[in-house]
Amino acid sequence: MYPLPAAGRLRYMRAGHVCKFIALAGVVLMPLLLFFQVTGAAALMTLKESAGRIPEEVIAVFYQREPLKILQCALPVLCWGGFEEDSRTDSLSQSLLDSLGAVVQVNLCSPVAVLRSQMPLLVMSEPRGVVAVSRSGDAHPVNPVPVNKVSALLGDSLVIIYNTHTGETYSMTDRVERLDGRQGGVVTVAAALQDTLEGKYGIKVARSDRINDANYDNAYIESEKTAKELLADNPKARVVFDIHRDAAKSREQSLVTVNGEKVAPILFITGSGARKSSAGLQQNYAFAAKLSGKVNEMYPGLSLGVRVKNSNYNQYLHPHAVLVEIGTSKNSVEEAVRSAVLLADVVVRVITEES
Structure with missing residues (x-):
């Protein structure tokens, strides 16, 4: 026999080592492959479930509180x-x-x-006929005896009140959220505010119940005419209120307890001046903030604060012009009337302090 050349022995040894390495790797890798096959399938399933929840999570985080954004994504023209x-x-x-x-x-x-x-x-x-329900507001009667009069009723009107969206109403009373072409619950609430200011405190009020939203798109154009007429007739007015009610809120978000009684929350709105700039808009905001602070000082939790929106709401007409949302569409008229009565107490306090 002839000895195997060195190169041949090396190739033979290398081939043997490779076989041993492959066998050893198979022994080690087989359990690992089995492990990853089991756990990997579970991980993949979890990953798929997480990916499937992404749209839901995005909607929950970014859109759930503002459903209008969903509509605006589907119909971009709504953004205008x-x-x-x-x-x-x-x-x-x-x-x-x-x-x-x-x-x-x-x-x-x-x-x-x-x-x-x-x-x-x-x-x-289209909504069918509306169930006729009384909106008298008798749940919180106004004291007809003048107390702590601030001004004589024969004097100048200190407060102006009107409703841009006259048809806004309260579904707990009227079964619908709007009475198109008619006077909704917000008119009753505005009347309660007037009755309290005049009957309890002797503050003369100029109020219009003119329907401004027969054409909803032109409501602020029409209410601007109403406000100008009221201001022309009452140049010494100290406060101008446009009474509305909020929407897109749940029943739970529409109730506040004050002195053991369920009432509607109050939200003050001022414009940013983005559409019609006016130096008076800063005064509007300051006055609204003062009202909101005084409301919560006298009736904790009743005011939801002041919200600035990208409009002007005709507030350039007066430095103390404020849009007031009394309650939401999920309130009853009686609950909103109670809040209007409490707001009257605050308005009197603020007017007195500024005198």
């Missing part, structure tokens, strides 16, 4: 319109909407009209 206190403007976007609306025969400034054009079934779902 407004559901509540937005008025029409003469901006470029407004002109484009008017032009496009004329072509497609849809009022693109009205979110309701846009939704109906995309979902014709909505046209068939």
